[in-house]
Amino acid sequence: PTEIETPKEQFQQHLHKIFFLIRSGTGHDFSNYKQNTIRRRIERRLAVHRIEKIEDYVHYLQKTPTEVEALFKDLLIGVTHFFRDPEAFEILYKYTLLDLLKSKKANSPIRIWIVGCATGEEAFSIAMLISETMDELKKHSEVQIFASDLDNDAIDYGRMAIYPESIAADVSLERLNRFFIKEDNTYKIKKQVREMVVFTQQNLINDPPFSRLDMVSCRNLLIYMDQQLQKKLLPLFHYTLNPNGILFLGSSESIGEFTNYFSVIDSKWKIFKRNEVMLDKMVNYPNIPFFDSYSTKQQLPEKTVGDGINLRTLVEKIVFDDYTLPCVLVNEKHDVLYFVGHTDNYLKAATGEPSFNVLKMAREGLQHKLSAALHRVIKQQNTITYEGVQVRKNGDIQSINLIVRPLIGKHLPHGLSMIIFDKQTATQKIMPHKTTEVESDPQISNLEQELQSTREYLQTTIEELETSNEELKSTNEELQSVNEELQSSNEEMKTSKEELQSTNEELTTVNAELQSKLDELSQANNDINNLLASTEIGTIFLNNNLHIKRFTPAIKKLFNLIPSDVDRQISDITSNILYENLYADTKTVLDTLVRKEIDVQSQAGNWYSMRIMPYRTTDNIIDGVVITFVDVTEVKTSEKLIRQLATIVSDSNDAIMIQDLTGIIISWNKGAEKRYGYSEEEALKMNIAHFATDDKRLETLKLIEPLKAGKIIETTESKKRNIAHFVTDDKKQETLELIEQIKAGKVIEGVETKRISKNGEILDVSLTLTKLVDESGNLIAIATMERDITKYKHAQRKSEKSIADLKKELAELKAKS
Structure with a gap:
């Protein structure tokens, strides 16, 4: 039966494809990163694109190069901030940096490597700490902090050395003032600290490391790598550090099995010091393949020489045509390019720095002859053979024939040689064109x-x-x-x-x-936009060609405008106003620079005050026209109503007058003129003093006093007539009391009183008093409508007299009887 793959197995199968796509697209290999972390980041990308199956995501990666880059960015987890774990930095300062700076010679630079620096916060934190320490010791040395990371965008961000205001939560106020420059909503690292740090993009796995370092800080990077990769990197860190150099790891990381390489300074914050020990494992230098053993036809990378000739094809053709012996192909510098067969009896891994130089790899007894043969082959371009060469391996001696043959061809580079190792006693049959040096066997x-x-x-x-x-x-x-x-x-x-x-x-x-x-x-643009958006005044801005530049939302009530109408001719836009000369008037204003103002009506019946004005710039340059429309419908309605009321008041037969709170007449209609005999001009200008007798003048002024509402007015200086002039002496107090009631807000209707006309006639009138208030509801004047009831009162008094006479006669008759 077919074995069903578990989801984990399916994921593992497709993970290799994803690694290949990332490596092809970015040049970076994530195969040695912890797969649980990789899986979580990939699952996040699946969720972003709403892809359910991993195989579908692989297909999406294959056809979408930008997603490969996005996934690569997601895998780079750049979480960092200034002085992360403050206690760790305090320990670093007390137990490492002080001693390091004290022991440094004046002309010896301080070299520090920040591995996986992200956006540079950790690098600048250490730079600030070193600067503070140097100031404390009054000792200043050159500082070289190498900040490296895989993410080029993060490196560019770090180079800018500009960070948001939020760093104030991690950096003390003293350090902010000392090491930063405040710019708007950001903090910029000062030059003295910025110049300590050199940012560079680096692949820790593939690129060469920095050397002669006083400290390596690799915090919270190893936690994302598997054990195999960690075992390669920790010896590498040991190699790059100077004696007693410092290794600073993240709080969740450790040195694992390499306890003999480093001694512990602080176990909690993972600060270590380099021990002086011989490495029991070869350092795995980036980009240098680790030499282990040589098996038959080892699969070195497919390379070409000359005009695209494949090395494997070349070597196999030579070997299969002429030899069945172990051999190697070397270049002019004696570096091995290709192995064939088992060569470990003759070659071994070079000690010290890894190398593929065949002379360094040659076993004891072989090196001298091999060096001489290679030199002669390059010089003479002939096959050289040494017989009976004694080669030592693990204490055993074996005798071989050493054959070195030059490879010469039109398309081959200069200096290629084939080295053949032959255990046979005779090589003449195999190599017919060699120069043989054969000697006798005696001692x-x-x-x-x-x-x-x-x-x-x-x-x-x-x-x-x-x-x-x-x-x-x-x-x-x-x-x-x-x-x-x-x-x-x-x-x-x-x-x-x-x-x-x-x-x-x-x-x-x-x-x-x-x-x-x-x-x-x-800010000004925002203010203008908000003003235009909030105003109820419809406005259109036109350029010198009478094309629309912008408009306010309120104008849409009158013109059918949409945003795409900008740059259109104003004459092309339909409007809702009943006015046909808009374009002509606009052009006239632009030509004459004389503003025009007129009231126009819309199709809906509303009235607008239209104003057309030239558009002037701050340099007093005419750059178009501005048209505004202010809604004056309520004003028009009010004016109409006022005209109607004015007509009613003016033509009324009743006397209608308005007086201020001191009793001075401020309005006088035709009915009042007809009733009392004074023209409007006379009523508004004459003074009460002109109508009162000498013995009543002082009394009249005293009666008016309560109407002044707390403000003394010299009536002798007034040019207006007081209402008291028209009141008989016996009714003046009553009139003044009525005015006080009106001032208090009481409505008075149907009050009967007496008035004195111009010719001295005493008239009976019926009053209706109404208060007039301002916009705030404050009493400002009193309107009085007075109807002449003299005839009615005369008839009433005559009737009452007749009734009284009848009653008197009746009483007399009763008395006589």
């Missing part, structure tokens, strides 16, 4: 052969040294020339740097000014 012959070999090796060495010496002289001359050029370039760069710094400062100042102006412009 003296062997000694002579060994002496000859030594002489040849010595001669070869001398020739190589002479060649190397000439090359070194030539190289030295070139280096001196290059050094002079570099010195000249350095001086030019210093000059350029100073000019750039000056230019940068000027640009910074100009940029700050521009930013300030931009902010002001933005």
Whole structure:
């Protein structure tokens, strides 16, 4: 039966494809990262794109290069902030940095490597800590902090050295003032700290490490890598550190099995010191394959030589055509390019720094002969054979025939050689074109052969040294020339740097000014936009061609405008106003620069005050026209109502007058003029003093006094007539009391009183008094409508007199009887 794969197995199967796609798209390999972390990040991408199956996501990656980059960014978990774990930095300062700086010579730089620096907060935290320590010790050294990360965007962010205001939560106020410059809503690292840190993009797995370091800080990076990768990196850190160098790890990380490489300074915060020990494992240098053993036809990378000739094809063709022996292909520098067969009996891994140089790999007894043979082959371009070469391996000695053959071809690079290791006693049958050196077997012959070999090796060495010496002289001359050029370039760069710094400062100042102006412009633009959006005044802005530039929302009641109508001719827009000369009037205003104002009516019956004005810039340049529409419908309605009321009041037969709170007449209609005989001009200008007798003048003024509402008015200076002038003496007090009631807000209707006309006639009138208030409801005047009831009162008094006479006569009759 077919075995059903579990989801985990399915994920594992597709994970290799995903690693391949990331490696192809970005050049970075995540195969040694912890797969649980990788899986969580991939599942997050699935959720983002709403993809359910991992195989569907693989297909999506294959056809979407941008998603490969997005996944790569997601896998780079760049969580960091300033002085993360403050207690750890305090321990670092007390127990490591103080001793480090004290022990440093004045001319010796402090070199620190921040591995996986993200956006630079940790690098700058350590830079600030070192700066504080140097100030405390009054000892200043050159500081080189190498901040590396895989994420180029994070590196660019760190290079800017600008961080948000939120860092104030992690950085003390003292450090903010000392090491940062406040710019708007950000903090910028000062130059003295910024120049300590060098940011660089680096692949920790593939790129060469930094060396001669005083400290390596690799915090919270190892936790994302599997054990295999951690075991490669920790010896690498040990190698890069100086004696007694510091290793600073994250609180959740450890040195694992490498306890003999480092001693513990603080176990809680994972601070270690490098021990002076010999590495029991070879350091796995990036980009240098680890030499282990040589199996038949090891699968080295497919490489080409010359005009695209494949190495494997070339070697296998030579070997299969001529040999069935172990052999290796080397280049002019004696570096191994290809292995065939089991060569571990003749070659071994070089000690110290990893190398594929065949002379360093040669076992004891083989090196001299091999060096001489390679030298002669390159020089003579003939096959060289040494028979009976004694090779030692693990204390055993084996005799071999060493054959070195040059590879010469039209499309082959210079210096290729094939080295063949043959245990056979005779090689003549295999190599018909070799130069053979065969000696007898007695002991003296062997000694002579060994002496000859030594002489040849010595001669070869001398020739190589002479060649190397000439090359070194030539190289030295070139280096001196290059050094002079570099010195000249350095001086030019210093000059350029100073000019750039000056230019940068000027640009910074100009940029700050521009930013300030931009902010002001933005604020003004926001104010204008909010004003236009909130105003009820419909406004259209036109350019010199009478094309629409912008408009307010309120204008949409009158014109059918949408945002896409900007730049259209105003005459092309339909409107809801009953006015046909808008375009002509607009053009006239633009030509004459004389504003025009007129009331227009909309199709809905509303009235608007239309104003057309030239658009003037701050430089007093005419740059178009502004048309505004103010809704005056309520004003028009009020004016109409006022005109109607004015007509009613003016033509009424009743006397209607208005008086202020002191009793001074301020309005006088035709009915009042007809009733009392005074024209409007006379009633408004005459003074009460002109109508009162000498003995009543003082009394009249005293009666008016309560109406002044607390303010003394000299009535002798007044040019207006008081209402008291028209009141008979016996009714004046009653009239004044009525006015007080009106002032108190009481409505008075149907009050009967007496008035005096111009000719002295006493009239009976019926009053209706109404208060007039302002917008705030305050009493400002009193309106009085007075109807003449003199005839009615005369008839009433006559009737009452008749009734009284009848009653009197009746009483007399009763008395006589």
